[in-house]
Structure formats: C-alpha cells, structure tokens
Amino acid sequence: MVELAVISCVDERENDRPGGEISHAGDTKPAEGELLEEEQVKGGLSVTMQTANHSSDPKRADKITRYKPPAQGTPGAPGEDPTTDYMNVLGMIFSMCGLMMRLKWCAWVALYCSCISFANARVNDDTKQMLSSFMLSISAVVMSYLQNPQPMTPPWSNI
Amino acid sequence: MPKTQEEPKITIANVPLHLRSNWDSFYLEMLMIAGLVVYFINFIVGKSKNQKLANAWFTSHKNLLEQNFALVGDDGKQVPESGGLQKESENVYTLWCSGRTNMEGMLVELKFIKRQDMIGVVSQLIRPSSDQLLVKVHLDEMDSFVFALATKKTAARLSKEMTDISTFCPEKKSADKFGFGSQYVLMNELGEVASTVLGDPKVTAVLNKFSGMVDFLHFSDQYSGPKQPEDTQPTKLPEVRRALVFGFNFPGRGNPSLEAIESMRPLLQLVFHVTDKLRRFKLSKEGKAKAEKNRSRVEEAFLKATHAARAEMAQAKREERKRMEREKMLEIDDPDKQRKWEEREQRRQMKRRAPKMKQLKTS
Numbered sequence: 001m002v003e004l005a006v007i008s009c010v011d012e013r014e015n016d017r018p019g020g021e022i023s024h025a026g027d028t029k030p031a032e033g034e035l036l037e038e039e040q041v042k043g044g045l046s047v048t049m050q051t052a053n054h055s056s057d058p059k060r061a062d063k064i065t066r067y068k069p070p071a072q073g074t075p076g077a078p079g080e081d082p083t084t085d086y087m088n089v090l091g092m093i094f095s096m097c098g099l100m101m102r103l104k105w106c107a108w109v110a111l112y113c114s115c116i117s118f119a120n121a122r123v124n125d126d127t128k129q130m131l132s133s134f135m136l137s138i139s140a141v142v143m144s145y146l147q148n149p150q151p152m153t154p155p156w157s158n159i
Numbered sequence: 160m161p162k163t164q165e166e167p168k169i170t171i172a173n174v175p176l177h178l179r180s181n182w183d184s185f186y187l188e189m190l191m192i193a194g195l196v197v198y199f200i201n202f203i204v205g206k207s208k209n210q211k212l213a214n215a216w217f218t219s220h221k222n223l224l225e226q227n228f229a230l231v232g233d234d235g236k237q238v239p240e241s242g243g244l245q246k247e248s249e250n251v252y253t254l255w256c257s258g259r260t261n262m263e264g265m266l267v268e269l270k271f272i273k274r275q276d277m278i279g280v281v282s283q284l285i286r287p288s289s290d291q292l293l294v295k296v297h298l299d300e301m302d303s304f305v306f307a308l309a310t311k312k313t314a315a316r317l318s319k320e321m322t323d324i325s326t327f328c329p330e331k332k333s334a335d336k337f338g339f340g341s342q343y344v345l346m347n348e349l350g351e352v353a354s355t356v357l358g359d360p361k362v363t364a365v366l367n368k369f370s371g372m373v374d375f376l377h378f379s380d381q382y383s384g385p386k387q388p389e390d391t392q393p394t395k396l397p398e399v400r401r402a403l404v405f406g407f408n409f410p411g412r413g414n415p416s417l418e419a420i421e422s423m424r425p426l427l428q429l430v431f432h433v434t435d436k437l438r439r440f441k442l443s444k445e446g447k448a449k450a451e452k453n454r455s456r457v458e459e460a461f462l463k464a465t466h467a468a469r470a471e472m473a474q475a476k477r478e479e480r481k482r483m484e485r486e487k488m489l490e491i492d493d494p495d496k497q498r499k500w501e502e503r504e505q506r507r508q509m510k511r512r513a514p515k516m517k518q519l520k521t522s
Contacts (some may be wrong), residue, residue: 058260058431061229065264065297066253081248100302108191117193119276122248151185 022091082126087117091133095140104144104152188516198277205274206249212415213269215253217244219421227431228265229258231296232454246335249275261298261438263480265430268293272413283413290409292423296434301401303450306353308334313406314344315318317375320385326457327381338363342370348453351448352378359436365429372426374406378437381454381520396461403437405430 031088091113098106115131224231232243244252250271254431257264270291273279279388305327309317312329318324328346335341337357343366347353356362356378366373407426410419442450462469488500 009291058227058435059229059258060260061258063260063263064230064258066257067233067264068201068236083453111195112198114279115198116276120248120273122251123246150189155189 007111060075081120081122083120084117084122084130087113087120088129091117091137095133095137097141098144102144104141104148107137107140107144109150110140113137171306171491201280202249204276205276205280207298209244209250209252209271210273212271212409212420213244213246215417215420216292216423217254218270219417220424220427222426224254227259228256231256233257233362244269249273250279254375260510262436263297265297265301266295268295278281287413289412290323290415292407294405294407294427294430296351296403296405296430298401298403298438301437302440302447302456303380304352304446305348305379305381305440306356307375307377307379308343308357309346309406310342311344313375314346316379318346322379322383322386323379323399324377327379327384327453329397338368341436349442349449350445352440353441356437356441359433361432362429372407372410372423374408375404376433377404378402378405378433396458403430420475437462446510498503 091110094106094110095111097103098108098110114130114137116135118130205379208320221231231254232245234245235482236245244254247253247268250273252269252271254267254269255264256267259265266290270293272283272288274283274288305323307314307317307321307328308326318331324346327348330346332345333341334343334345334357337345337353339357344355345353356376357366380401382404383397383399387397405426407423409415410422488497491497
C-alpha cells in the first residue's frame, strides 16, 4: 500500500510547463489561480495521474475519495427500508400459527409475507434469513395439507 | 308378536378426501397459487423495468459524469475496476462519483417506485408518486449556513425530519419575492444565501423550466440527516457534515420515457454549477457573525439540556476508576502498601466531607 503525499503550492507561472515534468507521481496541473492544498490519497491507493489537463478541466484524479457506505443506524443511510424485516418476522409468526393451530390460511399468508420480504430486500441483505423464512412458510403449507387434505373453506361459506 | 331385532349400528367411516379425486373443490388453493404466480411475474417485470430506467439514466448522463469526475462508480473493491451503478435493492441504485474540484464526492441515488413489489404497484395506483433522483454532494469546505427550498409537501416533511433545518430555520417563508410563486417554500437561516442562490439567473432558469422536476434543495454545513427517534437524551451532538442535497423527480409520474430522462441532464449541470458557486461563496461579516452566534447558541442549549446526563456519566466514570484502583490495591499482597493506600483514601474522604471554610477578606 503506497500512500502518496502531494504537496504542491504552484503559482500561475508554473502552469505553462508543458507535460508536467514533476517528479512526484501524484501531481496534476492545477487550474489557473487555484492552489492545491496538501493532498493525501486516501485508502492507500496508488493512482496514476494524467498530466495533460487543461485549465478548465474540473477532474482531479488525485482527490479521489473512496465510497464509505454509512454504517447501519447512522442517519441518512441509503435505503432504510424496514419492510423486509417486518415481513420476515410476520411470515415466521404466521407460519408458526399455521403449524400449531392447523390453520391453512395462516400458512398461505406466511408464504405471501416471505415473498414480499424477498421482493423488498436489499442486495446485501442476509439471504440465509430470507431463505429460512421461505422454507418455513412452505413447510407450514405442506404440513397443513398433509395433516388435513380438505380444501380450505372460505370464511363466507356456511358449510 | 315377532321379536324386533335391534338394528345393527352403522357407522360411516370418516375417510378423508383424496387429494386427487376432486380438483375443483380446491379453488381457493388454486387462487392462492395463481396469486403467487402473478406476484412473481410482476416481480420480474418490475425489476427489469427499474433496471432499464437506471441504465437509461446512466447512459444518458455518463458523458457528463466522466467529464467531471475521475471516479464514476465505486464498486467497493480494493481497486475500483468497473465503474457504474451499484444496485442497492431492486428499486434503489446508487452511484458514487469522486475526484473533482470543490467537492469530496457526490452520491447519486436513483430511488424508483417499487415496481417489483405488488404492494408497491397497488399503492402507486392509489397514490401516484414519481421516481426520485437524490444527489448528495459532500463538500470539503463551505461557509456556514443552512438553506432549504422545497415544494410544500416536501417542505413540511423536511422541516420536521431534518435536524439542521428544524434547529436553524424554524420559519417557513414563501419564495414569492424570487419569482417562484407559491410552489416553493423557503427555509433559510441567512438572507444573503437565498439571494445568492436564487438570484443566480442559471438557477432561476432551471427552476422555472423544470419546476415539476425539482423537489427540494437543501444546503447545509450542519447536515446530519433526519432526526433519530431516541427516547434517551443523546450525550453528544450528532456528527455534522457539509453537504448539498438536491432532490429531483423523474418526469412522467411513474412512467418516464427515454427522452424525458435525457432531458434531465440540465439538472445535473445545475448541481455542478451550484456546487462551484457555493464553494467559492463567502458570507459577509454580519452574516458570518450571525451564523456563529446561532451555532454557539444551539451548542449551549444542547450542553445545558444534557448537563444532567453528562454529569451522571462523569460520576459513573469516576466511580468506575476508583473501583479499579481498589481492586488493583487488593490484589497486591503487600499489607503495608495496602494500609498506606487505605489511610490516604480515608484522608481524602475526610477532606471532601469537611465543610469548606470560606476565607473572608479583611480589608
């Protein structure tokens, strides 16, 4: 890991130097009138510079800051969507209900809940938890039908 | 008289229905399975539509981004290999750009409608909303002010949720005098900021031309995100950053076309223009003094409010330290040392308990 410390206080006259024959590998040609402060490439990246920047180019390849995704719980974290977790828990509760009390509709609702949780999940979410909730709801449905192969009776029928 | 025989009891065995005999009695189950199939089809369709929109946005803005940033898209690996959008979830895409003058970095979030979730689709039918583009610019240096301009609904939400707006900009003004009518609400700490930002012809041009697309602008050097619902008093002020946040809506209310996405390029150019302008902007002396006063006032109020909590923490820490010392002393098996330390402790306690004698000045 190479850390480059670039110190350059360049005034306007040095802008005319063609090609930037500077021995540090971390300088760029500053825009007219701008002073570069002491720079440090964060994270230990070694970045190769382009030396032919004309003065109106806003790119500063030596000032790259790597993306630090905000830690969980800090404000402003992108995508704080609690739907996934709620649906996970709800799905587990419903499937337990369906298994214990042999209610078919509970098991079906549990299956739907885990599907919704899957659809709303973030990419870096734990897939194991979602998968286990899925499996639990499927097993609840299957067990309900093995115990009692009667079809579900809708609540609006008086049979 | 013939003897009547007792009729043998006939018990009908309770045979459970065979699953395969009558399918049509299972119509509810069929319905459920059909519902699941529909859900999954919608998931795939919605996911691909969101992905298409994200890619369309990225391709139309890629040139502009690459002209401005040295790093477009950070994929989190040690050395960034493939630049591009990162998928956070099926409806949220992020893009981190860095390596430009005047800013540490820019985080672009494409927050689409949840087209992949049936519930999202249904709620879109009931209450239509737009796909959102959120641009957060992290500045390395900025003068101290808090400024926000938003549409009415967003303004209500921001002034309630955002810590810095609710602290520094308690009053909401209409943006009438800058010519925006009653569309936008202005929440501002220092008046000169509003006139600088909204007096700029480029800004007003974009705001007027794309008024449906600009949802809010929030510029602050005390940006700390939305308020956290906390029951206990926080013992430290939340960490603040210098940030410019731009909220834009995609055109087309939930169904943006490709040309419409192309037309969003001026919005990103507005971001760069405002960033460069505000980075060089310096407050007047009165403005700076007022800003300093506001901030120290807020800090004082916070310190006062948490005084009790902090005193408690300090006391707890002191007691903890004493306990550690005592334990260490007890471990040392030297009775002499222990006795000496106990005596010293006793003397210290006596001094603290004895009434402090006040020295009277005899003039």
